[in-house]
Amino acid sequence: MTDESGMNGRTGTMRVKSGHAQMLKGGVIMDVTTPEQARIAEQAGACAVMALERIPADIRAQGGVARMSDPDLIEGIKESVSIPVMAKCRIGHFVEAQILQALDVDYIDESEVLTPADEAHHIDKHRFTVPFVCGATDLGEALRRVAEGAAMIRSKGEAGTGNVVEAVRHMREILGGIRRLTTLSPEELYAAAKELRAPYDLVAWVAEHGRLPVVLFTAGGIATPADAALMMQLGADGVFVGSGIYKSEDPPARARAIVEATTHFDDPAVLARVSAGLKDAMPGIEIDSLGGSQLLQTRGW
Amino acid sequence: MSVEVLSGRPLVGVLAVQGAFAEHRAALERAGAEVVRVRTGADLAGLRGLVVPGGESTTLRVVAGESGLLHDLRAAVDGGLPVLGTCAGLIALSEEIADGDEPLIGGLDVTVRRNAYGRQVASFEAPVEVPGLGEGPLTAVFIRAPRIERTGPEVEILAELDGAPVAVRQGNLMGVAFHPELTDDLRFHEWLVDRARAHHPVLGTETKEARRVGAQ
Numbered sequence: 302m303t304d305e306s307g308m309n310g311r312t313g314t315m316r317v318k319s320g321h322a323q324m325l326k327g328g329v330i331m332d333v334t335t336p337e338q339a340r341i342a343e344q345a346g347a348c349a350v351m352a353l354e355r356i357p358a359d360i361r362a363q364g365g366v367a368r369m370s371d372p373d374l375i376e377g378i379k380e381s382v383s384i385p386v387m388a389k390c391r392i393g394h395f396v397e398a399q400i401l402q403a404l405d406v407d408y409i410d411e412s413e414v415l416t417p418a419d420e421a422h423h424i425d426k427h428r429f430t431v432p433f434v435c436g437a438t439d440l441g442e443a444l445r446r447v448a449e450g451a452a453m454i455r456s457k458g459e460a461g462t463g464n465v466v467e468a469v470r471h472m473r474e475i476l477g478g479i480r481r482l483t484t485l486s487p488e489e490l491y492a493a494a495k496e497l498r499a500p501y502d503l504v505a506w507v508a509e510h511g512r513l514p515v516v517l518f519t520a521g522g523i524a525t526p527a528d529a530a531l532m533m534q535l536g537a538d539g540v541f542v543g544s545g546i547y548k549s550e551d552p553p554a555r556a557r558a559i560v561e562a563t564t565h566f567d568d569p570a571v572l573a574r575v576s577a578g579l580k581d582a583m584p585g586i587e588i589d590s591l592g593g594s595q596l597l598q599t600r601g602w
Numbered sequence: 603m604s605v606e607v608l609s610g611r612p613l614v615g616v617l618a619v620q621g622a623f624a625e626h627r628a629a630l631e632r633a634g635a636e637v638v639r640v641r642t643g644a645d646l647a648g649l650r651g652l653v654v655p656g657g658e659s660t661t662l663r664v665v666a667g668e669s670g671l672l673h674d675l676r677a678a679v680d681g682g683l684p685v686l687g688t689c690a691g692l693i694a695l696s697e698e699i700a701d702g703d704e705p706l707i708g709g710l711d712v713t714v715r716r717n718a719y720g721r722q723v724a725s726f727e728a729p730v731e732v733p734g735l736g737e738g739p740l741t742a743v744f745i746r747a748p749r750i751e752r753t754g755p756e757v758e759i760l761a762e763l764d765g766a767p768v769a770v771r772q773g774n775l776m777g778v779a780f781h782p783e784l785t786d787d788l789r790f791h792e793w794l795v796d797r798a799r800a801h802h803p804v805l806g807t808e809t810k811e812a813r814r815v816g817a818q
Contacts, residue, residue, distance in 0.1 A: 310726030310727055310728030310744070311726055311727050311728070312723065312724060312725065312726045313723070314726075314727055316727060316743055316784060316785075317725045317726060317727055317743060317744075317745060320725075320743055320745050320781060320784045321722055321725060321745050321746070323621075323622040323625060323656070323784065324621055324622055324656045324657050324658070324689070324690070324745060324746075325657075325658075326620070326621060326622060326623065326624075326657075327618065327619070327620040327621060327623065327657070328620040328621075328657065328658060328661055343660055344664065345664065346620075346660070346661045346664035346665050347661070348620055348657065348658040348661045349658070383660060383701075383716060383717065384658050384660055384661075385658075385721075385722065385746065402723065405721050405723055406721075406722075407721055407722035407723075407746070408722065430723045431722060431723050432722065557664075560661070560664070560665060561665065563620075564618075564619055564620060564641065564665050565641060568641075
């Protein structure tokens with residue numbers, strides 16, 4: 302490519318895409334719906350923001366079809382902060398993704414939080430210069446997304462609930478799945494690939510290296526500093542927080558505390574200090590009280 | 603007796619507030635260092651070298667600024683600690699940031715502009731020659747990279763791309779606009795480990811004689 306400065310280099314390589322996610326590690330990516338919220342997130346130490354029109358708790362409450370955000374909203378947020386700006390498109394909606402790439406967002410989340418546009422196919426993410434993050438509930442789903450070109454994975458959890466139990470379940474599924482693969486003999490890996498419904502080459506790579514080939518964040522239900530630290534101690538590389546901040550009583554203080562807890566995730570003294578005096582967390586939802594049709598985590602194939 | 607003395611490998615820290623910690627640790631271990639993570643001022647004790655990795659410099663400013671860690675890091679830089687800063691780490695070491703932000707750690711007499719190569723879709727990799735650190739090009743990975751717009755008289759330019767410096771050195775401080783930790787090329791990490799071997803946490807960077815005295 303030849304960019305504005307006229308230098309020769311290659312854009313959109315997997316190293317450039319997944320390398321950006323490496324730089325986000327140990328950080329918190331916050332959902333924001335206005336430039337003002339984006340500035341609060343940046344001042345709280347967020348390493349990136351996710352620009353969207355409604356946070357998951359409101360999508361859940363209001364219902365209807367949830368789509369990509371208005372480009373004006375995304376532009377407004379891009380102009381208000383210097384940290385990376387991500388945006389969501391619907392599963393399989395490659396035209397929304399084309400639009401987001403044309404808007405020059407730094408990362409696209411092909412997200413189950415929005416209403417899926419395709420019930421069989423995810424986006425062929427290799428065709429894009431902009432990197433993608435995708436959700437996963439287990440190792441097979443994570444590897445299918447990596448095969449499609451995802452440069453970052455996040456465990457799905459159950460967005461908009463303020464309940465961390467599903468995030469824990471999915472993180473344990475993914476990392477436990479990786480640990481099991483590392484114990485298999487070469488011939489067993491072929492059967493494992495079949496069971497995981499994932500490409501053999503990726504399965505063999507994970508078995509050899511004991512990790513995903515891309516960064517693994519967590520998402521969906523993180524509401525407190527302790528939740529963030531729990532997910533980090535379980536093995537997450539970083540944290541997405543959505544409804545947990547702006548559905549709480551004091552969003553700036555909670556945002557700041559969750560950033561601090563993500564950096565010092567294994568220091569209980571720091572966690573005790575930052576957990577104090579935050580006022581009320583978001584009320585939260587029992588997962589069992591949601592009918593199966595209200596679960597977002599089952600979207601994606 | 604410390605791990606360092608037992609292993610003969612110099613103790614090098616990687617700042618782990620936020621960013622690419624694990625990749626630097628792996629590269630430093632391959633280059634011959636004993637590696638620890640640094641998240642508080644107390645973690646700096648006994649270090650002979652430090653990496654300030656890529657990440658978001660605003661996150662570093664918030665988290666490390668409030669805790670006083672940036673202040674402790676500046677004191678360590680003033681004490682002669684060898685430091686390699688990559689991408690956001692280069693920003694952290696710069697004495698001047700072009701958009702008017704206050705310096706983070708400072709010490710390196712350069713002016714940088716954040717994200718000057720563009721947003722993520724403009725991030726790229728390109729071959730770069732670093733003759734001062736060895737023959738042959740390395741693959742330089744630029745991710746929302748800062749641009750070095752000014753270098754002071756004490757600053758040595760080690761690599762350029764399209765007429766702009768992309769790797770600079772001033773004494774024991776090395777600033778790199780790209781990400782050597784994302785490739786297998788160890789030249790920058792070997793430079794740091796080499797400088798770390800010559801640096802004593804109390805005596806500073808001195809002669810071999812001083813090092814031997816310091817080790818007793």
